[in-house]
Amino acid sequence: MSVFEGFRFRHVSSPIHRLDPRVKFLFVLVMFVAAVMFYELLPLSILFLLPVPFVLLAGVQRQWLRSLRGALFLAVFLFVFNLIFGYLSPGTVPYGMAPLEYASAMLLRFLVLVESFSIFFLTTSPDHLSLALEQSHVPYEFTFAFTTAVRFVPVLAEEAQTIMDAQKARGLELERGNFMKRVRNYIPILIPLIVSAIRRSLELAEAMESRAWGAVKKRTNLYVLKMRRGDLVLIVISVILLVTAVFVRYYVHPLPTITTLLPK
Amino acid sequence: MIEVQDVYFTYQTTGVEALKGVSLSIRNGEFVAIMGQNGAGKTTLVKQFNGLLKPNKGNVLIDRVNTRNISIAQLARKVGFVFQNPDHQLFSETVEDEVAFALKNFGFNEETIEKRVTWALNLLDLTEYRKTSPFMLSGGERKRVALASVLAWDPEVVILDEPTIGQDHQQKETLRQFIIQLNSQGKTVVIVTHDVEFVAECNPRVTLMSEGQIVADGRARQILTNSDVALKAFVVPPQITQIFQGLADLGFPADVIDVSEAGKILIEHFQAERNKR
Numbered sequence: 001m002s003v004f005e006g007f008r009f010r011h012v013s014s015p016i017h018r019l020d021p022r023v024k025f026l027f028v029l030v031m032f033v034a035a036v037m038f039y040e041l042l043p044l045s046i047l048f049l050l051p052v053p054f055v056l057l058a059g060v061q062r063q064w065l066r067s068l069r070g071a072l073f074l075a076v077f078l079f080v081f082n083l084i085f086g087y088l089s090p091g092t093v094p095y096g097m098a099p100l101e102y103a104s105a106m107l108l109r110f111l112v113l114v115e116s117f118s119i120f121f122l123t124t125s126p127d128h129l130s131l132a133l134e135q136s137h138v139p140y141e142f143t144f145a146f147t148t149a150v151r152f153v154p155v156l157a158e159e160a161q162t163i164m165d166a167q168k169a170r171g172l173e174l175e176r177g178n179f180m181k182r183v184r185n186y187i188p189i190l191i192p193l194i195v196s197a198i199r200r201s202l203e204l205a206e207a208m209e210s211r212a213w214g215a216v217k218k219r220t221n222l223y224v225l226k227m228r229r230g231d232l233v234l235i236v237i238s239v240i241l242l243v244t245a246v247f248v249r250y251y252v253h254p255l256p257t258i259t260t261l262l263p264k
Numbered sequence: 265m266i267e268v269q270d271v272y273f274t275y276q277t278t279g280v281e282a283l284k285g286v287s288l289s290i291r292n293g294e295f296v297a298i299m300g301q302n303g304a305g306k307t308t309l310v311k312q313f314n315g316l317l318k319p320n321k322g323n324v325l326i327d328r329v330n331t332r333n334i335s336i337a338q339l340a341r342k343v344g345f346v347f348q349n350p351d352h353q354l355f356s357e358t359v360e361d362e363v364a365f366a367l368k369n370f371g372f373n374e375e376t377i378e379k380r381v382t383w384a385l386n387l388l389d390l391t392e393y394r395k396t397s398p399f400m401l402s403g404g405e406r407k408r409v410a411l412a413s414v415l416a417w418d419p420e421v422v423i424l425d426e427p428t429i430g431q432d433h434q435q436k437e438t439l440r441q442f443i444i445q446l447n448s449q450g451k452t453v454v455i456v457t458h459d460v461e462f463v464a465e466c467n468p469r470v471t472l473m474s475e476g477q478i479v480a481d482g483r484a485r486q487i488l489t490n491s492d493v494a495l496k497a498f499v500v501p502p503q504i505t506q507i508f509q510g511l512a513d514l515g516f517p518a519d520v521i522d523v524s525e526a527g528k529i530l531i532e533h534f535q536a537e538r539n540k541r
Contacts (some may be wrong), residue, residue: 089493159352166353170413171337171347171369188365191355195399199351 008010011125012136014108015230016058019123021132023231023238030238034245039094040255041101050241051119060122067118068111075114079107101258126150131225142218148204154196162193249262266290266313266421266452273323275307282308283319285477290454295305297463297484298456300473306456309473310423310471314343327422341370344419346413348426350410357466359390362398363413370417384416388442395472404435421452428459440466448530464488464502466520489519 016024031047034240038044055064067102085092086099124132130147134140164174174185248255266289271346273283282305290296298306311317312324314421315331318410324331326339347353356362363384367377388408393401398409406428414422424443436459444466447453457463462469463484470487472480474497480487487493501509501521508520516533520526 051340162347162349163352165311165346166345167315168336169316169347170353170366171340171417172365173335173369188353188355192352195355196351247412 002141012016012059014058014121014123016054016123017125018124018230019227019234020227020231021120021128022136023227024120025132026114027234027238027241028120030107030242030245032113034241035112035116037245037249039102040108041105041108041258042256042261043245044105044112047112048108048115051115054119058119058123060119061198063122064115064118067122067245071114075107075203078110079103082106082108084127090252096254097257114149128225131221131223134221136227141214152200156193159196160189160193163189166192219221265292265325265327267323267325267328268309268312268452269323269325270317271309271312273281273305273312273317273319276306279370281474285322285526286473286476286478288471288478290452292452293447293450294468295453295460295468296444296455296471297466297468298454298473299458299460299463299497299499300479301458303475304497305476306473307425308455308476310345310425313421313423314345315339316345318539322480337369340366340419341417342419343423344414344417345423346411346414346425346427348429349529350403353410353413354406357397359385359398359409359412360394362409363416364399366413366417367492369511370421372417380416380418384412387415388412403430404432406430415446419451421454424453424455426457427455427460428457436462460488460502464505465523466524472499474498476523484519485519488521 031051035044035047038047071203080103082092083099084170086102093099127145130143131148133143133146142212166173168255172185172188174182177185268288269285271283271286272281274281286305286309288309289456298309300306308317308444312319313326313330315334316463317337318324318332326334326342331339354362356365360381361379367380372380382391385394390405390408390412390413393405393409401409407427411424411427418500427439427443431439441464443453443455453468455463455468468483470480470482470484471478472487472493479492479497480493488499488501489509491509494501500506504523504526505521508516508526509518512518516529519527
């Protein structure tokens with residue numbers, strides 16, 4: 001579950017934490033687009049290293065590394081499969097690239113996607129996120145549902161632990177049996193978890209209604225998101241990144257591969 | 265026999281040190297109530313008894329076997345643990361299946377399972393709900409199903425975490441009689457509770473915890489009437505005790521914890537007064 005640790009927000013303050021979530025999301029989106037545009041190792045390496053200053057500035061390197069470590073299993077999986085298929089059917093690898101380089105590039109692409117989303121969630125509080133959604137004219141019902149879901153993840157995790165304890169105390173051994181048996185072992189955990197989650201949501205709904213939720217159609221907020229200088233800087237960075245990526249993609253041809261860069 | 269030897273335990277996720285050098289020994293057939301305020305370490309302590317938690321330092325021995333060297337499933341066979349909230353364990357389609365779940369896990373044969381389920385349902389007055397879904401039952405009934413599902417495999421030790429929460433007076437009284445009956449049949453019973461009045465009526469051995477340590481251990485009558493000790497663990501003496509302690513300078517005993525006992529003393533007192541006149 002360590003990959004989820006890397007997406008959990010903790011309350012700290014840093015220049016990155018204070019940025020407007022909409023701008024941060026724009027940056028993540030640009031990272032995403034750029035990562036998908038390239039399949040070469042060199043630009044993906046640059047993209048991979050690009051968010052590192054942000055991480056250091058926000059002081060979330062520990063959690064960030066943990067999320068990367070959590071993603072590593074899937075990344076290695078991608079790497080191995082790309083490598084195998086690169087050798088088995090060379091047609092899948094772009095012209096002029098070694099399968100090893102292509103597989104490494106795909107691994108990096110995946111890590112770039114994970115790391116940028118991880119930074120976003122590590123440095124954006126659920127409250128900010130809901131504000132951003134609201135001020136982007138997403139209906140409040142959806143915003144609320146979304147933030148509530150995020151907020152209840154730790155509660156649900158704790159509950160899952162208690163349920164596991166309760167079933168273990170009745171002799172359930174999760175690690176016993178073949179694969180199918182092991183999957184079935186989780187039924188006594190999932191059913192109470194789902195039932196209590198539904199029960200909890202009904203209770204929450206009643207508690208909200210009794211506190212006049214939705215009585216006023218048009219809501220106002222105590223805090224209003226405003227763009228500051230830092231946000232403008234990040235917008236500029238994002239635009240430059242996007243323009244550079246598009247330029248390099250369409251006008252720099254061909255991109256140097258590692259094999260051509262290495263000294264002969 | 266449960267032996268807790270100088271146990272320290274810290275929760276890794278939160279870093280909270282919940283047990284700080286706890287030593288305790290519970291003999292077979294004893295009835296112990298573990299009391300103390302929220303966060304005193306009561307539940308953490310009893311979770312060591314069936315191996316759900318293992319000490320960071322010190323040892324827990326169940327019948328001279330260290331909990332570190334034995335699986336939870338093996339320990340559970342001996343130490344039954346009834347969780348506070350029945351909704352954390354109910355999952356089967358019928359009450360019958362729910363009670364049979366643990367028996368299947370422990371590998372009992374069909375015939376024995378059938379017999380034990382019938383016995384346990386009868387014991388907790390649930391026979392009429394045998395084919396009902398546990399989710400259709402009321403809160404008190406669900407709690408009884410959870411209890412039946414543990415008692416079904418007849419463990420030597422029964423641990424009940426907050427058994428009185430959410431129970432009305434009648435159900436509490438039934439539960440009290442039931443626990444005393446279990447205990448008189450030779451079972452070791454350990455309850456974790458805040459409910460001072462309930463403990464006073466049961467009159468078990470009381471182990472009082474505060475901030476991860478045991479601060480007092482003795483009969484309920486000694487512990488619950490000792491306001492110094494009780495205050496340290498934020499346990500308020502039973503109401504009847506408070507009344508009698510207020511009347512102590514009139515010559516009433518200050519260590520009364522039971523309402524029926526209090527009644528007898530008062531009747532004796534007033535009869536003596538009337539005879540004097």
